């Protein structure tokens with residue numbers, strides 16, 4: 001599992017990226033490893049690393065995964 005190289009201890013739980021939902025640059029907060037929630041619009045996204053990092057909209061499988069594994073800050 002590739003993570004940011006400048007963090008060698010644990011995975012980053014707060015990253016700056018372009019949200020696929022609102023198309024804005026926003027802080028994305030990790031809810032589970034590889035799954036992030038946009039602080040701008042509140043939608044969940046999935047981190048996808050393929051040479052560079054992208055954030056994807058979630059499909060039903062992803063949403064189910066988050067439900068099963070819980071979130072640190074679930075308020076929905």
Ligand SMILES: [Zn+2]
Nearest residue numbers: 019022038041
């Ligand atoms: Zn957003």
